[in-house]
Amino acid sequence: MIGHGFMGAAHSQGWRVAPRFFELPRPVEMSVVTGRDADKVAACARKWGWDESATDWREVVQRDDIDVVDIVTPGDTHAEIAIAALDAGKHVLCEKPLANTVEEAEAMTAAAERAATRGVRSMVGFTYRRVPATTLARDLIAEGRIGEVRQVRAEYLQDWLMDANAPLTWRMKKEHAGSGALGDIGAHAVDLTEYITGQRVTSVSGIIETIVKERPLLGEGQGLSGTASTERGEVTVDDIALFTGRLTSGALASFEATRFRTGRKNALRIEISGSAGAISFDLERLNELEFYDATLPSTGQGFQRILVTEPDHPYLAPWWPSGHMLGYEHGFSHQVYDFVTAISDGTQPHPSFADGLHVQRVLDAVEKSSEAGSAWTPTGV
Amino acid sequence: MIGHGFMGAAHSQGWRVAPRFFELPRPVEMSVVTGRDADKVAACARKWGWDESATDWREVVQRDDIDVVDIVTPGDTHAEIAIAALDAGKHVLCEKPLANTVEEAEAMTAAAERAATRGVRSMVGFTYRRVPATTLARDLIAEGRIGEVRQVRAEYLQDWLMDANAPLTWRMKKEHAGSGALGDIGAHAVDLTEYITGQRVTSVSGIIETIVKERPLLGEGQGLSGTASTERGEVTVDDIALFTGRLTSGALASFEATRFRTGRKNALRIEISGSAGAISFDLERLNELEFYDATLPSTGQGFQRILVTEPDHPYLAPWWPSGHMLGYEHGFSHQVYDFVTAISDGTQPHPSFADGLHVQRVLDAVEKSSEAGSAWTPTGV
Amino acid sequence: MIGHGFMGAAHSQGWRVAPRFFELPRPVEMSVVTGRDADKVAACARKWGWDESATDWREVVQRDDIDVVDIVTPGDTHAEIAIAALDAGKHVLCEKPLANTVEEAEAMTAAAERAATRGVRSMVGFTYRRVPATTLARDLIAEGRIGEVRQVRAEYLQDWLMDANAPLTWRMKKEHAGSGALGDIGAHAVDLTEYITGQRVTSVSGIIETIVKERPLLGEGQGLSGTASTERGEVTVDDIALFTGRLTSGALASFEATRFRTGRKNALRIEISGSAGAISFDLERLNELEFYDATLPSTGQGFQRILVTEPDHPYLAPWWPSGHMLGYEHGFSHQVYDFVTAISDGTQPHPSFADGLHVQRVLDAVEKSSEAGSAWTPTGV
Amino acid sequence: MIGHGFMGAAHSQGWRVAPRFFELPRPVEMSVVTGRDADKVAACARKWGWDESATDWREVVQRDDIDVVDIVTPGDTHAEIAIAALDAGKHVLCEKPLANTVEEAEAMTAAAERAATRGVRSMVGFTYRRVPATTLARDLIAEGRIGEVRQVRAEYLQDWLMDANAPLTWRMKKEHAGSGALGDIGAHAVDLTEYITGQRVTSVSGIIETIVKERPLLGEGQGLSGTASTERGEVTVDDIALFTGRLTSGALASFEATRFRTGRKNALRIEISGSAGAISFDLERLNELEFYDATLPSTGQGFQRILVTEPDHPYLAPWWPSGHMLGYEHGFSHQVYDFVTAISDGTQPHPSFADGLHVQRVLDAVEKSSEAGSAWTPTGV
DSSP states (O other): OBBOHHHHHHHHHHHHHHHHSSSOOOOOOOOOOSSSHHHHHHHHHHHHHHHHSOHHHHHHHOOTTOOOOOOOOOOGHHHHHHHHHHHOOEEEESSSSSOHHHHHHHHHHHHHHHTTTTTEEEOOOOGGGGSSSHHHHHHHHTTTTTEEEEEEEEEEEOTTOOSSOOOOGGGGGGGHHOSSSSIIIIIIHHHHHHHHHHHOOOEEEEEEEEESSSEEESSSGGGGGEEEEEEEEEESSOOOEEEEEEEESOEEEEEEESSOTTTTSSSEEEEEEEESSEEEEEEETTTEEEEEEEESOOOOOOOEEEOOOOOTTTTTTTTSSSOOOOOOHHHHHHHHHHHHHHHHTTTOOSSSSHHHHHHHHHHHHHHHHHHTTTTEEEEOO | OOOSSSHHHHHHHHHHHHHHHHHSSSOOOOOOOSSSSHHHHHHHHHHTSSSSSEEEHHTTOTTOOEEEEESOOOOOGGHHHHHHHHHHTOOOOOOOOEEEEEEEHHHHHHHHHHHHTTOEEEEEGGGOOOOOOOOOOHHHHHTTTTOOOEEEEEEEEEETOOOSSSSSSSGGGGGSSSSIIIIIIIIIHHHHHHHHHHEEEEEEEEEEEEEOOOEEOSSOOGGHHHHHHHEEEEOOOOSSSEEEEETTTTOOOEEEEOOOOOTTTSEEEEEEESSEEEEEEEEGGGGGEEEEEEOOOOOOOEEEEEESSSTTTTTTTSSSTTTOOOTTTTTHHHHHHHHHHHHTTTTTOOSSSHHHHHHHHHHHHHHHHHHTTTTEEEEOO | OOOSSSHHHHHHHHHHHHHHHHHOOOOOOOOOOSSHHHHHHHHHHHHOOOOOOOOOHHTTTTTTOOOOOOOEEEEEGHHHHHHHHHHOOEEEEEEESSSSSHHHHHHHHHHHHHHHHHOOEEOOOGGGGGSSHHHHHHHHTTTTTOSSSSEEEEEOOOOOTTOTSOBBOGGHHHEEEEHIIIIIIHHHHHHHHHHHSSOOEEEEEEEHHHSSOEEEEEEESGGGSSSSEEEEEEESSOSSEEEEEETSSHHHHHHHHOHHHHTTEEEEEEEEEESSSEEEEEGGEEEEEEEEEESOGGGGGOOOEEEEOSSSSSSTTTSSSOOOOOTTHHHHHHHHHHHHHHHHHHOOSOHHHHHHHHHHHHHHHHHHHTTTTOOEEEEOO | OOSSSHHHHHHHHHHHHHHHSSOOOHHHHOOEESSSSHHHHHHHHHHTOOOOOSOHHHHHTTTTTTEEEEEEEEEGGGGOOOOOHHHHOEEEEESSSSSSSSSHHHHHHHHHHHTTTTTEEEEEEGGGGGGGHHHHHHHHTTTTTTTTTTEEEEEEEEOOTTTTTOOOOOOGOOOHSSOOOOIIHHHHHHHHHHHSSSSSEEEEEEEOOSSSEEEEEEOOOOOGGSSSEEEEEOOOOOOOEEEEEEEEEEEEEEEEESSOOOOOOSSSEEEESSSSEEEEEEETTTTEEEEETTSGGGGGEEEEEEEESSSSSSTTTTOOOOTOOOOTTTTHHHHHHHHHHHHHHHHOOOOOOHHHHHOOOOOOOOHHHHHTTTOOOOOOO
């Protein structure tokens, strides 16, 4: 695993837990974790249960005893690491966003496609595809249960920047983070829309904006726990992104990604309205899927709260009995299961780097549209 | 209309509005309202739109130009008025509870049955049967949509006595009010259970209790708006009633009526679990019915929130377009519609006085069971 | 009352019921209802309780015994009637939308302002401002309970056109209806946003679209109950409108009006996120308001479901006891109460014709933006 | 760990994951798992990550290299194992119910108390105390946020026996399972009530009943996956338990445990009404706690949906960022954390064996009350 931190913890938990619950076709060994600071990465290896730690990822990705490289570093380093690993014949799981720029994502996708011809697999870590309820949503739509998709609403609402005096961290500087709410959480809303509908966003019109334009500079410490100084600096990424997209079928989808929806902590929500029904999902109630069947008699129609915790629901069988809830990190086990299975079966896991590249193009088109007064901008599909 | 006050307002609204929306088979005229205080009842007549007011109900129930007598006085006066009116050949709508004692209710039922042989109709005002969602619940069960009834939970939760310093009004004295939460709101829970399931409660075990046993005596003024004095008096009715009943089919039903469920304002709730499904209702969301269909594939089962606002739902057609909400008092229009229709058709409207008497017997059995250490007590069905 | 039909029924109910529950400063008499067809309007007068019917509104608005003119005709006739009535010195309540074009709305507003100098009052019928929960939302924001408004989401979701074979009625032809979802329901979302925030939408970017572009022509009969013929005609109004607006303060608001959100029957929803809290409302649960207080300790924050049915909530005191629900048409009584009170007090009731004109300008700007590739378009504030 | 199966999996997950997220004062090694069948227990050791497997628990509990014994066998074996382990000086974590009879539970409690004098700790596995939301509920009540407890409603609703043709497994035979819904899930409702209120149930009145009295005998296979034969056998445990209890303070609590509430999968719900507020919890939405503050102004009161996923909520800090959900098995990590911490600190962890014994006495009193026609029966507090 290249990198550590919050995502490193989540991925480590996936690697550790998946083999206990799922019948993986191949054994998993948690070999090496890398990081720039030798002490920190050694502590991380101990904490998250990796056999070794290392500081030079370039060396690690060449090691013969390594089969899989899992990349959880910040987005600006993804391209270099992933391409090196793929070229070295390692299967690569790369955390989202695939990259910070379309160009990098294109290079990565090209590398992935070259590698695939040699049986080397790659996958992007949009884990919210692997919440059982979202997978069920996709299945229901694929089976035609809501008919033709007429309209999509997808939003990812948080409020963690609503305090205007929260300090200015690297996440709020464009040079490091690439973008703000758009790339960090809006990317999930776009990917989930494309996954569940089976369609692509072909063009967009939108606006991105920074609500709190200056924040106190960090004093001592770093990250969110750093203390604020009395000086202020400019926030150079967006706090909010509002955009409309057109899907392959011509249907309209409206999107919102924001860190200023007071009281909404992690509300990745999607509602898909079709000619024969609808589905509705909210990550804050991730064990539930709402389904509306418009083919029932009119006196008996209503949104149905399906508790997606039955053994025959997606991914559920190896877990607990009916009615027992899953949490956030279970998706990481599902990801490991699907990735290892695809490697073993020699099939392409989803989402592919090409899928990740496409999401990147949508985000890029939103930024361009915003600069161009919300003009409709193609995503290059 | 005999009596006025809160229920007088609701009934008046029913009489005034029903003819505007429903096609009544006979015209309705709001003739006379009676009360003990001439000035007050005259003011009431003006306010609620009755042609005349009067102080002697005995005279009014004999008048030739009166066809229907609507009784909204306190429970201890129901028997005398209803029997006089029925014997005088007037159709009688009597607000619940039918009476304060089983004996009175028996006499009333006997009078109603005598009157029925002469085509004179009678009905008890359990209006919550006429919320579209509860009627739909009854219809679904009658159609077998939930299979055999396995279990019932019925509760009526309020919190309006939770302030221990609320003054001691007549409603908290047994000699005036008959009983507390049990008779006032528990009666609705029992009636709704019997109506929706189509079964009777045949025996009960339970407890009734007074949580706040002393309250400040009323100083000046009266009713809930009266001011409290510094002296305290004893509360002689129950604040809470918890009981279990057995239905005709043998299934168990559990009941709760309370004025101490903090934060619950008017939560008359019923959930009926069957061998093929379930229904769930809450008066605080009276335009909704939850329905669970256990015959669907296991991955697609879930409580369905049916918005009971479609034109083909019970009582809905004459009201507003799909999706427009009804409120509390609409049930009183439905009651007028059904009562006038039954009179015109010469059929027995429900709930009959016999139905009301049975509810009274259930309440009486609960009180007896409570006195006997929660021993199971038959309701005399 | 000029005009009848669905809105005529709702307004009639308001005029009839308001004086029973509210202390109106002046008595209300329901004098004359007018319509083009003498028989139909006479039937309407009987049904809804008007003293007389008439076919010539021009004559009626001049009558000395008429003080108030209530206009519930289709939008293309509002201007002529309202101006005539105002010029004749009658107080005018005009159903929304104020007019079908900005020009007409301007002329009406000019007439209203002329009339106001003579003490003649005018008001637009955006009744959803008078749902107790929305009024409470406005009050909370005015008191600063959510701090500075950071973001608004307003949507009005219905599904009544989702059947692609529903016949082509006049409501789907631009020449009669002016616009589709945008003007009919989007107007409410805009007005409610402006009312609750106390701000104006100053510019917009958006798209309107027709999802089902052809529908069967009407065969026999008319309106929604007409039968479909085998020929098909073009739908010339929008089914869906998606737009973003900027408020006076600079905050962004996103809007959606659609008749294709499967399973959503009448979901006028608004969520306003502020620096110190948030409010959230859904017309499908109109007796509830959700309020989030971000000034509480972080472990104790959460959306609070306030049942807006307490006597000290807006408009509630004259209705039923705590916890008893109101429905759709209660807003029309509140409207009558406020309008009659303003007439009596000699004050300007809200929303004024100027408010209605502004909403019209926002809708017009949305159409222009849609034609111009979603370019940002000022609303002329 | 003595025993395996569903609970073995959950406990193993707790032991494996807790040290990764929590700072445990002592290292945890997963040494030995025991079971009767050597092959099966060896497979279990591999699957759940135990170093060794063994078939003789008596030998294992004497081993010097074992510090802690975790008992997850069926209830009828708890007493013998726990007492042996405690007497051997091992800290014991025993899955609920503590035992199948009061007598066994008494013997175990005596052993625990003897052991405690030597610094040996014991704890019962009521993990639902360690859902962050239930711990928060307890904290709020302990801080006086709801005032004096007035009333409790606790229910555990499932539907997994609603199919009358589900085969007769050992869980439905009294000789093996001790009791049915009462002991299996009702025990949680009782424990949670006592934990959150800080009070004990002192007497009860109730009824237990078997709804489906005969089921098909198991053909081949075993457990829930066994196939049904054509012969039928008698179900000798309860399907449903309805009871009322009195708490130490005198307040009434009503309980329901059932496997026949169609559509309810795992609804352990508790609502506690107090003189100054209320709390409400549902295990089907385990990341949420509803809190009602009755000290707020009357226009601003409402149940608040607190998402219990903030870093300063109980147990949350080591997990994921704000708004990320936990699932069922996280409670097992919290249990390990608290147990190991208590061992290290030399303090008594809760719930103690005495707490578990008391729950057993309540269940026993419910059975006795049911046999005695629901007579009030003391629990021997």
